[in-house]
Amino acid sequence: MSPGIDLLALRQEVVKTIREAAAMLCGDAAWIADKGGDGLDLVTSLDLAVQAYLVARLPRLLEHSVACGEEEFQAFTGADRLIWLIDPLDGTVNFAAGLPFFAISVALLVDGETALAAVWDAPNDCVYSAVKGQGAFLGDELLVQPAKRSQLAALSSGLLQDLARHHPHGLAELLRSYKVRNLGSQALQLCYAATGALSFVASREAKGWDDAAGALIATEAGLKYGTYRDGRRAVEADQFSLCAAQAEFSALAKIFGKSCALANKG
Known part of the structure; x- marks a missing residue:
């Protein structure tokens, strides 16, 4: 590279x-x-x-x-x-x-x-x-991933709106397993996921400059980062991003991806 x-x-x-x-x-x-x-x-x-x-x-x-x-x-x-x-x-x-x-x-x-x-x-x-x-x-x-991760999760305002409007069952499922927060700095949230202080970070509206640095820090610490919506995203576009433990990524991406699909139908 x-x-x-x-x-x-x-x-x-x-x-x-x-x-x-x-x-x-x-x-x-x-x-x-x-x-x-x-x-x-x-x-x-x-x-x-x-x-x-x-x-x-x-x-x-x-x-x-x-x-x-x-x-x-x-x-x-x-x-x-x-x-x-x-x-x-x-x-x-x-x-x-x-x-x-x-x-x-x-x-x-x-x-x-x-x-x-x-x-x-x-x-x-x-x-x-x-x-x-x-x-x-x-x-x-x-940075080394802790054996036990937090049950705190960070969701962006836009993604919370998507879930509440289009996939409330998915939101209810998340709330049964996690305490949801929006701390207001995507870069820091990704870094805190890297330490295990947050279980996962998901956003609809974060741009590439919000995600790029924190995403590398999180993935180098052992997490998985990617989009829950099909296609590569331009830097200036909404990233529809998710950063989570490898074992949790697919299930979470499915929930957020469904909220996208239902929003597009609406």
Whole structure:
């Protein structure tokens, strides 16, 4: 996937860079704008400042790489082999409300596949990271799946709406087995699944920049990540994503996939 690139050494540089960016979130108060008009999709001046910093710095770590982020996202071209995909503030609504549950997320895509990832965990001031085929890390410690996983599960608002409207029996089945949460930062939820703190993470509306880094961290820790809807998803599209233990993935995907099928019929 990445001949000639020392990804383990690069991981250390990315962790350092993402921590530098995180320091910017402790500075001046941010202005806040509503992207969607409903108060549910916000952007702040710090989103833009962190993204600008990372877009400028990350390509310096890897020759011939380019960087793009969630804010003012532009689709990749076929010539872009090495792409830094950035979510400068995953959990902006939490951040704007003063809730300390948000993250900075960075993924390196090599020929379209995530090869390296780092996520800064704001509430715990730590960095999760991963290198494809080399494992996932919390700080410098290798992440290992616990023998017993939590019964907490994270479902996105959009997916909960789909289930409630179109597949209430599936939702009832989930609620019999899991305590359902929506913590507001997809990247962190995927990292917490990697530690076993969450049993699974499922989302309809997460975009590629929300999922890419956390998904690699979770899969390198031993989980399975994929879409519960047919077809490969563009970065800017809804991912219809699920991350769960290998043994649970198929049964969960069936429930969420049915909610999609019923929604499409409606």
